[in-house]
Amino acid sequence: MxxxxxxxxxxxxxxxxxxxxxxxxxxxxxxxxxxxxxxxxxxxxxxxxxxxxxxxxxxxxxxxxxxxxxxxxxxxxxxxxxxxxxxxxxxxxxxxxxxxxxNPAPDVERPEATRRIVVCNQKGGVGKTAITAGLGEALAEDPNTLHSVRVAKALAKALRASDDQSGSEPASDPLDIESLPGLGLRVLLVDFDPQCHLTNQLGGAPLPMDGDSLTNHMAGSPKGEIRDLIIPVDDDTFGGRLHLLPACNDAFLLDVRLSAVRAREAALERALAPLEADYDVILVDCPPSLGLSMDAAAYYGRRRDGENPGQSGALIVVQAEDSSADAYELLTNQIDDLRSDLQVDIDYLGIVVNLYDSRRGFIATSSLQGWVDIKDPRVVGLIGDLKEQKEAVRMKQPLLSYAPKSQQAIGMRALAREIA
Structure with missing residues (x-):
């Protein structure tokens, strides 16, 4: 014995x-x-x-x-x-x-006020939608179930040794993976992109052009209650904690309609305000744009009175290649101008390097090092370019439902804890 x-x-x-x-x-x-x-x-x-x-x-x-x-x-x-x-x-x-x-299960630690995370980059194709969905799924996972999570030291090790990796995903020692309870937060994903990628990837249907939409609410001409547009995402996995506000193709006209709206930078905030009491976190998947819609999204993520730094703000998704760096500079210039013009605090929550594959050689590894060298904002996530995310999109399922033990899912949970 x-x-x-x-x-x-x-x-x-x-x-x-x-x-x-x-x-x-x-x-x-x-x-x-x-x-x-x-x-x-x-x-x-x-x-x-x-x-x-x-x-x-x-x-x-x-x-x-x-x-x-x-x-x-x-x-x-x-x-x-x-x-x-x-x-x-x-x-x-x-x-x-x-x-x-x-020792009963502790209550989920909920933020005092709804956190607002704006997932953005002016460049398309960097995977903003995948990061928005994966992060939201990781925040909403069951707190009474254990999930595989890559701990922070593994991310740091991967970043330090990025040019030594030979695989498409940073190597991870088994000791760097922990089994941790889900965060159990109530999460709303907002598809703010007229291309409707987030809606389609999660198995939803874009809202009809002749019906109500987020665009109508932002433009001041709603056709009903905005909460009536919300749909659940995979209740079996996320227990009713994860919801989606689908997009509509009418968002292509949003900048034109916003030009006639008073205090247009606050249009997204006015539209989503009725929903905030129902959620711990609202994640906005932004379009690849530097127009008025991006101004409204950045303003929505500003630090409100009484809110601690780093609770809400902009999460920037990039790739380890040169064009992402150019787009990053355009985006940060826009946010900095908005800060100055409106005298508001818009925090950067960090940089996520997505679709990383060190087998692409010097361009990938040197670009990753360039992101790491920025320091402010720092890199808070490194997600590999692996097949599971693409398969989940094809199957129109959430990644953390389709492949919960995949390296990408493990990385999404790590990202959620980095910014939680």
């Missing part, structure tokens, strides 16, 4: 637990940010302190379970189990269940 003390001055113990109880223990320990061995230690101490045994736990199908406990605790526990005339497996199951009951 036990082996010599480990280097951490604990002894390995081996018993049995039913699979469902092991899984609950694993998830709850991760939710509270403690190691499983610490949770079992606390549960055994609490169970031994009780005056009697607790309710019987169904241990059918129990199989091997091992952990590390302080020296002597397991022997003391075995004695209490014998005194109470229950099996060792039953005693351990009761101890673990007692810890679970005493």
């Amino acid at each position: 036990s082996s010599p003390a480990t280097s951490s001055d604990r002894e390995k113990v081996v018993s049995k637990l039913p699979g469902w109880l092991r899984q609950n223990l694993k998830i709850r320990a991760a939710q509270h940010g403690i190691e499983i061995q610490a949770a079992v230690e606390q549960g055994i101490n609490a169970w031994c302190s009780l005056a009697s045994t607790t309710a019987t736990v169904d241990t059918a199908g129990a199989d091997s379970f091992s952990t590390f406990l302080p020296p002597g605790q397991w022997d003391e526990f075995r004695q209490v189990v014998a005194d109470r005339r229950v099996s060792l497996i039953q005693g351990l199951a009761q101890a673990v269940q007692l810890w679970l009951d005493s």
Whole structure:
């Protein structure tokens, strides 16, 4: 049942637990940010302190379970189990269940005010839509399920050694992947692009030209309530936490219609204001444009009174190639001009280098280094150019539903935690 003390001055113990109880223990320990061995230690101490045994736990199908406990605790526990005339497996199951009951799942940490993230770049084809969708999916994942996440040190390692990689995705040591609970936030994805890519990729239908649309609400001529336009995204995976405001082709006329609107830079904010109370995060997938619509999007992401820096703002998606750098400069110039003209604070939430493939050689690796060297804003995500994203688009499914264990999905979760 036990082996010599480990280097951490604990002894390995081996018993049995039913699979469902092991899984609950694993998830709850991760939710509270403690190691499983610490949770079992606390549960055994609490169970031994009780005056009697607790309710019987169904241990059918129990199989091997091992952990590390302080020296002597397991022997003391075995004695209490014998005194109470229950099996060792039953005693351990009761101890673990007692810890679970005493440490309920924590509430999801919600922002005090709705965060507004504007995903942008003047250049088309960099994958803004894929990043918008993947980030929103990662923010909305089930908080009672564990998901594979690349931790920050893996991103830093990949950036430092980008020119040494030989594959299409930065190499990752298994130790750099953690199993963490989903963030469980309520997320609204706004398709602000007249090309309707986000809507189509997630299996939605663009809004009809003769009906209501975000453009109508921004132009001051709505045909109904904006919340009536919203559709859910894959409820089975995201539990009703992820929604989409579909696009309409009438957004091609948005700049023309905005030219006649008073305080046009605030048009998107006025349109989306009725929805903010229902969501923790609103992500806006911007068109590749430097027109009035981009002004409205950037203004929507400005820092509001009482809002902390870095809560809302612009997330810039680029590729590791030269034309992205030119477009980046145009975009940042526009945002800086808006800051100056309107006297507002628009924070940069970071740069995401998307569709990265080091096999493209010096252009890719040197361009990546160029993004890393910017420092302000810093690179907060590195997403490889792999097949799963393209397959998910073809299947009209969210990436994190279609390929939840893919390297791209792992990277999206890392991005969500970098900017959370």
